[in-house]
Amino acid sequence: MKIARYLAHGSEHYGVVDGDQVTAIEGSLFDSPVKLTDHVHSLSDVKLLAPVHPGKILAMGLNYTSHVGDRPAPEYPMIFHKTPTSVIGPEDSIIRPKEVQRFDAEGEMVVVIKDRCKNVTKEDALNHVLGYTCGNDVSARDWQQKDRRENNSDWWRAKSADTFSPMGPWIETDTDPHAQHLRTRVNGNEEQNETTAHLIFDVPTMIEFITRYVTLEAGDCIFTGTPGTTSDMADGAVCEIDISGIGVLRNPVKLES
Numbered sequence: 001m002k003i004a005r006y007l008a009h010g011s012e013h014y015g016v017v018d019g020d021q022v023t024a025i026e027g028s029l030f031d032s033p034v035k036l037t038d039h040v041h042s043l044s045d046v047k048l049l050a051p052v053h054p055g056k057i058l059a060m061g062l063n064y065t066s067h068v069g070d071r072p073a074p075e076y077p078m079i080f081h082k083t084p085t086s087v088i089g090p091e092d093s094i095i096r097p098k099e100v101q102r103f104d105a106e107g108e109m110v111v112v113i114k115d116r117c118k119n120v121t122k123e124d125a126l127n128h129v130l131g132y133t134c135g136n137d138v139s140a141r142d143w144q145q146k147d148r149r150e151n152n153s154d155w156w157r158a159k160s161a162d163t164f165s166p167m168g169p170w171i172e173t174d175t176d177p178h179a180q181h182l183r184t185r186v187n188g189n190e191e192q193n194e195t196t197a198h199l200i201f202d203v204p205t206m207i208e209f210i211t212r213y214v215t216l217e218a219g220d221c222i223f224t225g226t227p228g229t230t231s232d233m234a235d236g237a238v239c240e241i242d243i244s245g246i247g248v249l250r251n252p253v254k255l256e257s
Contacts, residue, residue: 003029004170006046017170030114030218050089050167051133052112054221057082058210059137063200063225077201077209083160090168093254094138102141103233106226107184107192107241110135111203112171113220120211125204131173134241134249135223138164168249175245177203185240186233194227
């Protein structure tokens with residue numbers, strides 16, 4: 001089931017996507033079972049929004065061997081935070097700051113948590129997942145390197161500035177997180193091509209590790225890491241994150257005015 005958040009007639013709704021239509025749901029997207037209403041729209045008549053309002057976003061660094069390269073593989077999940085205010089939805093513009101020299105797209109599968117959970121085991125982890133969406137862990141590389149080298153600080157602006165966390169187009173609740181094919185395209189050129197079967201730390205391992213220290217709540221998101229090498233997104237570029245069992249997240253890039 002595909003659950004979207006969208007704007008119709010000036011107000012936000014959650015709905016179930018079926019083909020080229022979306023049917024509004026009654027109550028919360030976290031209700032089970034989901035209750036459909038009789039309000040149906042064509043997808044072409046609504047604006048898709050980021051599929052969830054995350055209370056917090058945790059992200060994985062170095063979680064594909066193809067991205068680690070010649071660096072040592074991590075011994076445990078390398079987690080960092082992204083700000084909820086960095087989230088944008090499908091077709092929203094990613095703003096490239098004027099001062100940034102290298103501005104990369106990082107295609108990632110994103111886990112959406114469905115309920116409050118703490119000290120979760122790997123065996124139980126997927127029972128706390130609502131579904132999965134596409135994400136772009138936008139990275140200002142020169143900020144990333146400069147802040148760590150000169151200030152011994154984290155990636156607070158390099159990966160969490162406004163518009164640096166596109167998500168969408170919807171949440172897919174019925175898919176195998178270990179068997180998704182992820183592709184990133186910039187201006188139609190394929191920059192990343194990998195399967196989630198190659199994650200160093202799989203989704204249950206991530207959830208078990210995170211909830212040992214941090215309580216996750218409904219709507220929280222986990223960016224699961226990016227594969228391979230990444231490339232610069234220039235002003236006017238169009239970036240697409242295409243995950244086989246989920247959909248395509250598309251965003252244009254615009255230079256800061």
